[in-house]
Amino acid sequence: MDIKGCIFDLDGVVVDTAKYHYLAWKKLGAELGFDFTEQDNERLKGVSRMRSLDILLEIGGLTISQEEKEAAATKKNEWYLEFIHQMQPDEILPGVLDFFNQLKENNIKIALGSASKNAVLILDILKIKDYFDVIVDGNSVSKAKPDPEVFTQGAEKMGLTAAECVVFEDAEAGVEAAKNGGMRCVGIGEQEVLSQADVVVSGFTEFNIENLKAL
């Protein structure tokens, strides 16, 4: 089946915001009195803010009230936003814009499929919003990855079927979501973590339109 649309996760695929999420969660962990490692952070990739907080608290062995949770999530997001506002367009991951341009030249649509509620802000800061035909983010979905909702909505809004779309993901939960939605998936990261993807590459310097067409 010909590919007519590509759906991109944001954090860790288009831009390396994953490191800022990590630093903000680590700071929250430290404030709550425990260490939060990079390995622990793998479990938060692609996971919504509140669910991430639950996982963080589980790692720290802490139970807090709903009210305290809301306050902690707000605090984490404020720290995260401080990092985001300092981001420069050169933090777009290598090869991404080149790949977007190849898609445009081939009339392949581009969608965003991110769990982040900050997605549009980040696209604005990086000045790349105009590349996207469709944006689905954490404000428009009710079910989190590995539920396929974010990608299914992306395909629908592009007017395409799942079989016509390819998803790009750096998170295990995201790859699962793509597969649950019946879509082909390119994993961005490590083979061991993303083994369910159809192909895994380290980034867009290793992937071009010819590779896409060969999927």
Ligand code: G6P
């Ligand atoms: C993405 C990231 C997660 C993050 C989630 C929510 O999926 O991979 O690490 O927790 O978005 O982001 P937000 O910006 O809404 O807190």
Ligand code: MG
């Ligand atoms: Mg991601």
